Amino acid sequence: MARVRWWGTGLVVLVLLILGLVLPLVDKALGSGGTALAAGTVIAVGTERAGARPVTFTVPAAGWALDEARSSLTSNAEVTRGEVRVDLNLVIPLGSLDNRRLWDGLGRIVAMGGGRLPGGPSAVTTRHGTAGLTGPLAGHGKIGSATVFTKSDLGATVTASGPPDAYGRLAGEVRAMVLSVEISP
Structure with a gap:
């Protein structure tokens, strides 16, 4: 056997x-958490034109990571740090586009997800001179900010959110990212 x-x-x-x-x-x-990003890393989004993507922002400090699963650099990028998430989305309009129309559209999208943009927006200008609108974002036990920019035939939305304590600690870095947005025509 x-x-x-x-x-x-x-x-x-x-x-x-x-x-x-x-x-x-x-x-x-x-x-x-994705790919770790060094301080000063420039994230570029959009379809390449003459070898460059049209919308960029800069990560201000170490500790942030690019969430590759939730990013498609032709249309959006998501960076996270702990429980705080920052999303930059490229907007290609079908018609005319201005900051107010983009803000109103973002408000409708946020509301469909159960969030809200409480209060009205205020004007913001990036370090590169791009004018936009910004305001608070709230919903699902999180707080944050929402910002829109338009330039020529492109727009960009930046939403950031996280639990109140976590977002509060990183709000300065989030604002630095928002103020670094650049849209190349």
């Missing part, structure tokens, strides 16, 4: 358990 050896099967089962159960737990514990 032939002797059966189970150690090979046991080894295969052990490897599958490690790959299937343990590694995902380790990944979750360590956080798969």
Whole structure:
């Protein structure tokens, strides 16, 4: 009678358990926060024109990460730090576009997701001279800010949110990102 050896099967089962159960737990514990970004990293969004993407912003400090799963650099970029998220979205209008119309449209989109833009917007100008509108964002136990910019045939929205304590700690860095937005015509 032939002797059966189970150690090979046991080894295969052990490897599958490690790959299937343990590694995902380790990944979750360590956080798969995306690609770490150095202070001063410029993120560029939009379809390349003459070798450059038309909308950029700068990460002001280390600790932020590009969430590659939620970013498509042809249309948007999402950076996170802990529980705070900053989303930059490119807007290509079908008709005429100005900051007020873009703000009103963003307000409708935010409301559809259960959030709101409480109060009216105020004027903001980036370091590069691009004028826009900005205001608070609230909803789902989070606070933040929303900002819109238009220039020529392009627009950009920047929304940032997180739990009140976390957002409060990073509000200065978020504002620095917003003020670094540049739209090249």
